Every structure is written in structure tokens, then in C-alpha cells.
Amino acid sequence: MATVSFREERCKGCELCITVCPEKIIVLADHFNAMGFHPATVVEMDKCKGCAMCARMCPDVVIEVVKEEKQA
Amino acid sequence: MAKVIFKRPEALTDKQFHYCPGCTHGIIHRLVAEVIDEMGIRDNTVGVCPVGCSVFAYDYFNVDMFQAAHGRAPAVATGIKRTLPDRMVFTYQGDGDLASIGTAEIVHAAARGEKITTIFVNNAVYGMTGGQMAPTTLPGQKTTTTPKGREKDAAGLPVKVSEMLSTLDGAAYIARVSVHDPKHILQAKKAIRKAFEVQQAGLGFALVEVLSTCPTNWGLSPKEALKWLAENMIPYYPLGVYKEPAEVK
Amino acid sequence: MSKVLMKGNEAIGEGAIRAGCRHFFGYPITPQSELPHYLAKRMPEVGGVFLQAESETSSINMVYGAAGAGFRVMTSSSSPGLSLMQEGISYLVGAELPCVIVNVMRGGPGLGNIAPAQSDYFQAVKGGGHGDYKLIVLAPASVQEIIDLMQVAFDLGDKYRTPVMLVGDGILGQMMEPVELADEVTVPEIAAKPWAAGGLQGREKPNIINSLYIVPEDCEELNKKLFAKYDVIAAEETRWEEYRLDDAEIVLTGFGTAARIAKSVVDKARAEGIKAGLIRPITLWPFPSEVYARAAEHAQKFLCIEMSMGQMLEDVRLAVNGKKPVHFYGRSGGMVPLAKDVLAEVKKIMAGGAE
Structure with a gap:
């Protein structure tokens, strides 16, 4: 279980993250950020393997x- | 237990990059910063940034920085390294800066075996000034000063910097890498690390040529630009280690 | 102290070492080559660095790196080489970096020749590179003064965070004269440079050496800051020599080698009953304008002598401000004025015959 967080205000919506995500769980949000870009976001966080x-x-x-690492 | 497996390196300030969406300069900045962090040399590193798109790099690297005149970064770095030989000194230069106006400075820094590390970003075009032909622009590639494509009789052929510099005895480590996908990004980081290690070991001049994109001036989307790099630049500029001292192999 | 016989070019090098400079970057060019020859031997003896660069362009940028790292550093060249350095000098000014730049001037324009000249006066004092700026420009007229002014050059550079230029010519560079030198080389105390970018070394905030001010308001602020600094330099650091000036009816003026010739003409003229005097600017910028203005109260005429077609002449005329006629006698292209010709000019002027 992993969590990916985006500094949304800094995203320029270039979509490069989307092209490399093996789980295909990143999309551009419908809303705009302050720079006028649709920021990237994860839709199904539970599918994230944390490959980075x-x-x-x-x-x-x-x-x-x-x-999240499993407890020993 | 939550473990942070990827975060902003300490060797980057928190300032937002001014680069266009999808420009891979940001990836290369981050790789250099990660290497500085991992080697634990932030306190001891001095960077020199060029004129071109990365002219503001002094705002991004969280180390002492110099802004150099166009093409002169290797000479500036020489001045720093010769006064402070125990510091890690790097230059960050684009293709116009390094391979056009700054050819004398880079060739002679390499020939002297100047113990500095150069990160050379090759995206085959002038970015900041508006998409003009670079010395590394590919044959046939359209730019604002080669509107019909670079034609060899009029505009000559590209400069292959890694090949050229690896003929010099003073050059200790020369590698060409790319940042068009995560696998190549990891390889690029390894090369950048070696280029700093070569300096740390006092082995001579080290340069990593990084193939990079310019979606804005190539007229492509960021995603298409990665593909264009892989399909057009890599065949002309083969990736690999051109020179490597036995000590770091 | 002991007396040592030294060549001017070597004195520049020894003066730099005595002033605590341990880094020299330069490219060979006549007629200053004895200086790099001397420092190539001398720098390693004092634990310093001598580096022959690939060009003057690189030399001045190496100076930029070393100066920004916080060290006393110098380069030297001759006229065509100085033209190549102008880009770097402008950046040094913009980044407020102290350093010393030596120009042993030769005949020009173009490749010109290797004979002595003073025709880079405009380039030295009026800018030379792009942008709004001044350099402190020192013009020694003897080998001893070279030694003394090298110390001044490094001190002023550090004090005001500005490049300082020392100008001479081939005659001064080749001339051998006895100089007073301390028997031992001591490293002078150099104030800390907290702005230097030599690595964080425990400091929290990075230092940045930079001349890029992308916002016009900020760039104007830089220019205002520089010119406020120049006002202080002009008020406090102007240097000149006066000779037999008090009752002079004709004031001869020139700098460096031309001033030496002028000084001998003053004595010759006095011997023939002409009340001549001399003003020799030691700082070409800041220019000692007030001395001329004062002299114009009593002197009848001025004669500016230069190894050029007349460059300092413009500053003399501005200083005299139309109160009295300012005549000119110059030789150029590597030619040197002869004392007898200057004396003849003085006589002609005093007889009212020269324009």
C-alpha cells in the first residue's frame, strides 16, 4: 500500500507521469490549478504499488x- | 510504518522551476541534486550555471552558485576549482552554451583534465531565444533559423560532443545518457554520480551529456517529445560510456 | 627593506604577490609576457597558482570564478587581449567581484603593433564592456609606483567590491629601475568576504555570484547602487601628482610614460624661463578634475600629452571647462613623444602660435 501526493499548485499538466504509471491510475483532474493547468491526480490510490x-x-x-511497510 | 520512498532532494531549493510543461531540464536538475544528497557533498559543492534556459539554475540548486557568461562556465569553474581544490565544482550547460559559443572553454577544460564535472544538456535546439538551430540540431530538423530543415551545405552538421571530448587525454569520464523514460533516468543518475565520483577521486575532467526534450520548440506534446527523442536523437547520438577510468569502473 | 633592480613587468607580478594575490590566469601577448614568465616561476614559490588559459576570454572568466570564490586574483594582457576581456569585465562589475586587470598597452587599432601606446584610455575609463559602469583605473609612472599601486589596486578592489585596472605601456613594462622591497614576503591581512560562493561550509543560505537582474526595476537598483559606490570612490580615492604647479602659467598633463616625458619638459621649460607645471593623474578614473579646475584659476594654458590621438584630452577639457585653452600634443600607433618636440610645442603655445 502506497500513497502518492501531488503538489497540485506546481503541476503543469505535462502528463509525463501518466505515460509511465504501470497501473494507469493517474489522470488529469477536471479542475484547474492557479497556473491554469489541469493537475495530475491519482484516481484509485489503493492500486498504487509505490514504484515511484x-x-x-x-x-x-x-x-x-x-x-506503508508491513509490520515485522 | 510509513516510509517516504521519493521526495524532493535537499540539494534543490523549494523554488518552482520556470521550465515549460514537460521540459526534462527539471528531471536533470533533480538527478544532480539527488546525487549531491546521496554523496553527502551539499556543504562542499559549488555549481556554475550557463546562459540559456537553465540560466536561473542558481535559484534551484541549494548550494553556492555562480551564473556565468554564455559558454564560459568551464573557465569560471576552473577559477573556482583552482582556488578551492577540495570543493566539488560542477557546471550545468546547454547545447548552445557548451557546444557553440563555449567550445574553446569546454575543450580546454577537458584537455587540462580540470577536476570539474559538467552536466551537458543536449536538446538539439536553442530554447530561451526562440527555437533557433543549435550546433546539435539534427540534419533535416526544422528550427526557426532552419525553416526548411537543417541542410548540411548551408548549416553544416551536428557536433557530437561526447565523441569529440573523449579523444582528449585529460577527459577522464565521458558518458551520454537520456531521460526519456524511467529506466534511462536511472542510468542517467548513475552516470552523473560517476562523474562526481571521478572528480572526488581527482581523476580528471568528467562530463555527462544528457539527451533532453524541448516540447515547446520542437512543436510536440511532452509525450510526443519523449518519443521523438528516442526515435531521432538516440540513433544520431548513441548512448553509452565513451570514457571511464579504471578506478571507477 | 632592500633596493632591488626590477623590470616594470616583473614588478607588476611581485607587487601582486606582496599584495596577497596567489592566483594568476592569463594568455600570452606582447609586450607584457615577462609578467606571466615571472609569475610562472614565482607563484609556485609562494604556494600560488599560475595558469595559462586558452584565451583572454577564458582568463577573465577564470578570474571571475576565483574572485567569486573569495580570493585575490589577477590577469594581465595587452590591448587586443583586453578587447577580448571586455565581456568578462562587464560581468565582474555586475556581480561586484574584486580583481586586478593589467593592460600593458600597445599600438592599435586592430592588431596594431607591439610598440608602447596609451590609446586604450577610453576603453579603460569610459566603460569598454556593455552596461553602465566604471573601473578604478590606476596609471603608474615608475617601477616603484607599480609595486606600490598593485597593493592599492587589490585593497581598493576588496574595499569596494569592484574590478580595478592598472594600465601601463611597453616602455614602463620593459624599464628597469631600483625599487624598495621588504626582504620578506608577508601575507597582508585580507578582510573576510562573507558574500563569496566557495561552498556552504556550514552556512545555511547559499551565496550566489550573479549579474542577471531580469526585472528592470532590480537592474536599475543595481546601477544606482554601483553609482552610489562610484561617488564614494571619486570622493575618497582620487590620486594625482602635482609638480611645480603653484605658479605655473602653462600646465602640462599626461599619465604614465607620457607624464614622465612631460615632467622632464617642465624642467627644461623652466630653465628657459617658461613657468611650466605638471598634473599627473594617478587614478585615470576617478579623474582628478578638481585639480585642473583649481589650476585653471592661475594658469594661462594647458597642454595634454598622450601616446594616442587625444583621449584623456576630453577629460582634461571637461575639467578645465572652457576657462582656459587646452592644447594637445600626441603621438600614436606606438610612437612616443620626444621631449624636444614637446618643448617646442610649449614654446609655440606660450608665444601664442599654437591652436
């Missing part, structure tokens, strides 16, 4: 990835 491909591909360092 999106974050690695993001040219604006918008994405942070947190993974």
Missing part, C-alpha cells in the same frame, strides 16, 4: 511517494 515511476518522470518534482 511517476515521481522519477516528473520534471517539476511535484510528486512525493510514501509506502
Whole structure:
């Protein structure tokens, strides 16, 4: 279980994260951010494996990835 | 237990990049910053940024920074490194800056084996000034100064920087990488790390040429630009390590 | 202290070392090459760095790097090389970096020749590179003064965070004269440079060496700041020499080598009953305008002597401000005025014959 968070106000809607997400769970939101872009967002967070491909591909360092680790 | 597996590196300030949507400069900035963090050298690093799209890089790297005149970053870096030999000094330069107006500076920094690291961003076009032909513009590629495509009789052929510099004995590490997908981004980061390690070990001049996109001036969407890079730039500019000292192999 | 016989070009190098400079970046060009030759040997002896760059363009940018890292640094060249350095000088000014730039001037324009000249006066004092700025420009006239002014050059550069230029010519560079030198090289105390970008080293906020002010309001603020600084420099750092000026009816003026010739003509003229005096600017910028204005109260005429077609002449005329006629005698292209010809000019002027 992982959580991806976007600094929405900094997203330029370039969609590069969308192209590399293996689970295809990132979309552009319907609303605009203050810069006038549709920011990227995750629709089904429970499907996220925390691979961080999106974050690695993001040219604006918008994405942070947190993974829940199983208790030992 | 929640574990942060990806976050903004400390070697980047919190300032938002001014780059166009989908421009891969931001990825390359981040990779350099990650390497600085992972090597634990932020306190000891000095960067030199160029003239071109990355002219404001001094606002983004969270280390002491210099803004250099167009093409002169390797000379500025030489001045810093020769006064402070224990600092890690890097230049961040685009293709117009490094491969056109700054050819003398980069060739001679490499020839001297200047112990600096150069991150050379090649996107085959001038960005900031409005999409003009770069020295690395591909044959046939349309730009605002080659409206019918770069034609060799009129505009010559591209400069292959990694190949050229790897002929110099003073150049210790030369690699060409790309950032058009996550796999190549990881490889790019490894090369950037090596280029800093070569400097740290005092082995000589190190340069990583990073193939990058310019969706705005290529007239493509960010996604199409990645594809264009892979299909057009990589065949002309083969990826790989052109020179590597045995010590870091 | 001991007396040592030194060549002007070598004195520039030794003066720099005595002033605490340990970094030299330069590209060979006649007639200043004895200076890099000297420093190539001398810098390693004092633990310094001598680097032969690939061009003057690179030299000045290496200076930019070293100065921005917080070190006393210099470069030297001759006229065509200085033209190549103008870009870098403008950036050094914009980033407010101290350094010393030496120009051993030669005949021009173009490739010109390697003979002594003073025809880069405009380039040195009126800008040279792009943008609104001034350099402190020092013009020694003897080998001892070269040694002394190198210390002044580095001190003023650091004090005002500005590039300083020292100008000479091939005669001064080749001339051998005895100089007073301390027996031991001591490293002078140099004030800390908290603005330098030599790595964080525990500091929290990065230092940035930069001359980019993308917002016009900010760029204008920089220019205002620079010119406020220039006002202070003009008020406090103007240097000149006066010689037999008090009762002079004709004031000869020139700088560097031309001033040495002028000084000898003053004595010759006095011997023939002509009350001549001399004003020798030591700082070409700031220019000692008030001295001329004062002299214009009693002197009848001025004669500006230069190894050019007349460049400092314009500043002399501005300083005299139309109160008295300012005549000119110059040789250019590497030619040097002869004392007898200058004396003849003085006589002609005093007889009312020269324009």
C-alpha cells in the first residue's frame, strides 16, 4: 500500500507521469490549478504499488511517494 | 510504518522551476541534486550555471552558485576549482552554451583534465531565444533559423560532443545518457554520480551529456517529445560510456 | 627593506604577490609576457597558482570564478587581449567581484603593433564592456609606483567590491629601475568576504555570484547602487601628482610614460624661463578634475600629452571647462613623444602660435 501526493499548485499538466504509471491510475483532474493547468491526480490510490515511476518522470518534482511497510 | 520512498532532494531549493510543461531540464536538475544528497557533498559543492534556459539554475540548486557568461562556465569553474581544490565544482550547460559559443572553454577544460564535472544538456535546439538551430540540431530538423530543415551545405552538421571530448587525454569520464523514460533516468543518475565520483577521486575532467526534450520548440506534446527523442536523437547520438577510468569502473 | 633592480613587468607580478594575490590566469601577448614568465616561476614559490588559459576570454572568466570564490586574483594582457576581456569585465562589475586587470598597452587599432601606446584610455575609463559602469583605473609612472599601486589596486578592489585596472605601456613594462622591497614576503591581512560562493561550509543560505537582474526595476537598483559606490570612490580615492604647479602659467598633463616625458619638459621649460607645471593623474578614473579646475584659476594654458590621438584630452577639457585653452600634443600607433618636440610645442603655445 502506497500513497502518492501531488503538489497540485506546481503541476503543469505535462502528463509525463501518466505515460509511465504501470497501473494507469493517474489522470488529469477536471479542475484547474492557479497556473491554469489541469493537475495530475491519482484516481484509485489503493492500486498504487509505490514504484515511484511517476515521481522519477516528473520534471517539476511535484510528486512525493510514501509506502506503508508491513509490520515485522 | 510509513516510509517516504521519493521526495524532493535537499540539494534543490523549494523554488518552482520556470521550465515549460514537460521540459526534462527539471528531471536533470533533480538527478544532480539527488546525487549531491546521496554523496553527502551539499556543504562542499559549488555549481556554475550557463546562459540559456537553465540560466536561473542558481535559484534551484541549494548550494553556492555562480551564473556565468554564455559558454564560459568551464573557465569560471576552473577559477573556482583552482582556488578551492577540495570543493566539488560542477557546471550545468546547454547545447548552445557548451557546444557553440563555449567550445574553446569546454575543450580546454577537458584537455587540462580540470577536476570539474559538467552536466551537458543536449536538446538539439536553442530554447530561451526562440527555437533557433543549435550546433546539435539534427540534419533535416526544422528550427526557426532552419525553416526548411537543417541542410548540411548551408548549416553544416551536428557536433557530437561526447565523441569529440573523449579523444582528449585529460577527459577522464565521458558518458551520454537520456531521460526519456524511467529506466534511462536511472542510468542517467548513475552516470552523473560517476562523474562526481571521478572528480572526488581527482581523476580528471568528467562530463555527462544528457539527451533532453524541448516540447515547446520542437512543436510536440511532452509525450510526443519523449518519443521523438528516442526515435531521432538516440540513433544520431548513441548512448553509452565513451570514457571511464579504471578506478571507477 | 632592500633596493632591488626590477623590470616594470616583473614588478607588476611581485607587487601582486606582496599584495596577497596567489592566483594568476592569463594568455600570452606582447609586450607584457615577462609578467606571466615571472609569475610562472614565482607563484609556485609562494604556494600560488599560475595558469595559462586558452584565451583572454577564458582568463577573465577564470578570474571571475576565483574572485567569486573569495580570493585575490589577477590577469594581465595587452590591448587586443583586453578587447577580448571586455565581456568578462562587464560581468565582474555586475556581480561586484574584486580583481586586478593589467593592460600593458600597445599600438592599435586592430592588431596594431607591439610598440608602447596609451590609446586604450577610453576603453579603460569610459566603460569598454556593455552596461553602465566604471573601473578604478590606476596609471603608474615608475617601477616603484607599480609595486606600490598593485597593493592599492587589490585593497581598493576588496574595499569596494569592484574590478580595478592598472594600465601601463611597453616602455614602463620593459624599464628597469631600483625599487624598495621588504626582504620578506608577508601575507597582508585580507578582510573576510562573507558574500563569496566557495561552498556552504556550514552556512545555511547559499551565496550566489550573479549579474542577471531580469526585472528592470532590480537592474536599475543595481546601477544606482554601483553609482552610489562610484561617488564614494571619486570622493575618497582620487590620486594625482602635482609638480611645480603653484605658479605655473602653462600646465602640462599626461599619465604614465607620457607624464614622465612631460615632467622632464617642465624642467627644461623652466630653465628657459617658461613657468611650466605638471598634473599627473594617478587614478585615470576617478579623474582628478578638481585639480585642473583649481589650476585653471592661475594658469594661462594647458597642454595634454598622450601616446594616442587625444583621449584623456576630453577629460582634461571637461575639467578645465572652457576657462582656459587646452592644447594637445600626441603621438600614436606606438610612437612616443620626444621631449624636444614637446618643448617646442610649449614654446609655440606660450608665444601664442599654437591652436
